[in-house]
Amino acid sequence: MDITEKELEHLASLSNLSLSETEKTGLKKDLKNIISYISQLDELDVENVPPTYQVFEMENVWRDDEIKPMETSREDLLALTVESFDNQIKVPKVL
Amino acid sequence: MKIADKNTSAVSLVEKSLKRIEETKEYNIFTFIDNARALEKAKKIDEKIKRGEPVGRLAGVPFALKSNFLSKDRPANASAKILTDFPSPLNSTCAELLENEDAICVGCVNLDAFAHGSSTENSFFGPTLNSKDKSRVAGGSSGGSAVAVALDCVEFATGTDTGGSIRQPASFNGVYGIKPTYGATSRYGVVAMASSLDVIGFFAKTPSDLDLLMEICAKRDEKDLTSLPDFYAESPETFPKKKIGIIKDFMESEKLDPEIKSALEEKVASLKKKGFEIIELEMPTLKYALAAYYIIQPAEVASNLSRYDGIRYAFRSKNSKDLDSLFKNTRGEGFMPENKRRIMIGNFVLSSGFYDAYFLKAAKARTLIIREFNAAFEKVDCILSPTSPNPAFKLGEKVSDPVSMYLEDVMSVPVNLAGLPALAFPLGKSKSGLDLGAQLIGPRRSDKQLINLVKELN
DSSP states (O other): OOOOHHHHHHHHHHTTOOOOHHHHHHHHHHHHHHHHHHGGGGGSOOTTOOOOOOOSOOOOOOOOOOOOOOSSOHHHHHTTSSOEETTEEOOOOOO | OOOOOSSSOHHHHHHHHHHHHHHTGGGOOEEEEOHHHHHHHHHHHHHHHHTTOOOOTTTTOEEEEETTBOOTTSBOOTTOGGGTTOBOSSOOHHHHHHHHTTOEEEEEEOOSGGGOOSSSTTOTTOOOBOSSOTTBBOOSSSHHHHHHHHTTSOSEEEEEESSSTTHHHHHHTTOEEEEOOTTSSOOTTBOOSOTTTOEEEEEESSHHHHHHHHHHHOOOOTTOTTOOOOOTTTSOSSOSSOEEEEEHHHHTOTTSOHHHHHHHHHHHHHHHHTTOEEEEEOOGGGGGHHHHHHHHHHHHHHHHGGGOOSSSSSOOOSOOSSHHHHHHHHHHHHSOHHHHHHHHHHHHHHSTTTTIIIIIHHHHHHHHHHHHHHHHHHHOSEEEEESSSSSOOBTTSSTTOHHHHHGGGTTTHHHHHHTOOEEEEEEEEOTTSOEEEEEEEOSTTOHHHHHHHHHHHO
């Protein structure tokens, strides 16, 4: 399956990735090869087979919504960001 | 492994490790070396021993953390540019359990960025070289961990295995590597790759060392809701049937290196002598495991890597005029080519119009693969299989062709899809001196039996 320019742009936008022209050319080729490989699943009959998304054999359990102290301090977390001001993370203009 | 005691000081163990790290610099194993802190901790342990106070089960043992494990004040860069400036704000449960037993972290080791790869060539810091041949790859993604153990820089190292990332580099470097049962070990504080497949495990020089590490780390952790209730300590010591399976398709595969094949055949013969029955298994769905894996894994990768937006932590692009271009440029500049491929493929298989044909189909194929393993374990205790079709390949040989790199994982991914434990162990050397390896695959929660069986095989 060939990936068109438009499809590649769409995937890049879903992925929030800026790509150079060279990267786009490379990705078109790589994606085509990868998709052609994974498409061999078409040979497999999966009719009436339920899907598996998790293998941890557990069921959902509800717990009380308790407040517990965080081990990591607010200062330590804010120190990880590039820019913060007045206990908040600074980002470029949104609107 | 040597534990510090009255006769061997922790300082001497750590000094020896640091010296070895210095001597093996050209292999590009470490992304961070923690000399001062390691020596300081060693001194404290020695003082405790001198005073006759109790010390941990890993007292003074130098070890390395794969760089995708968080440990406080050490960089957890996952060998990715986007995480280069990320001093860990917290401890992964695994690092904490090991350090609580007085093991000494001497540093963090290289991997394919975000564990995406099978050679450690996809690292922002460049490739780690194979321990036996510097023109060849270390394997991956935990290449740094395997080579650090193989070249005696450390006694053991941590790793993560999503599709073979512990077992293949272990086999490429002649060391032991365990990929535990899914959920046996806590993943809290480890950089997520594909959450329904990721497991953390260990590299060591003997199966007994792996046993001790599992005893310490295979524990239920309240901070990781997917961690299983404790089972390791109470596991039976041995398998009941004395029957071992071999997978016909793997053994007869044209891609299987003839030297690995004959080493396996020798192993089979010696098992028979020891009274084991060898049963040939037909597992026709396994040939689709790699295709299913390269749908499910990138889908989960695309989701897990969406958190790297440049806002809350780590790298942020300087070339942005607004929020949208900040996201796109941060990710465009910060991710490695293989990270981008997987994110794009992941979003492709999940996107509207393709979900049923790819993601859902792969999830159904996963069910069939699990059923095939369940049926096999009705007949046999465990399965002996090559870890990968070939020994370590040349640097640069596969890195520009993603599909040929993915094929490296063809014999290791079925285990992850089914959440099974597997133990990679050395199978001797090729004529040219490269390490050969195999893996034993067991039913869920048979980790301890696998370790004991490998002890018996030696």
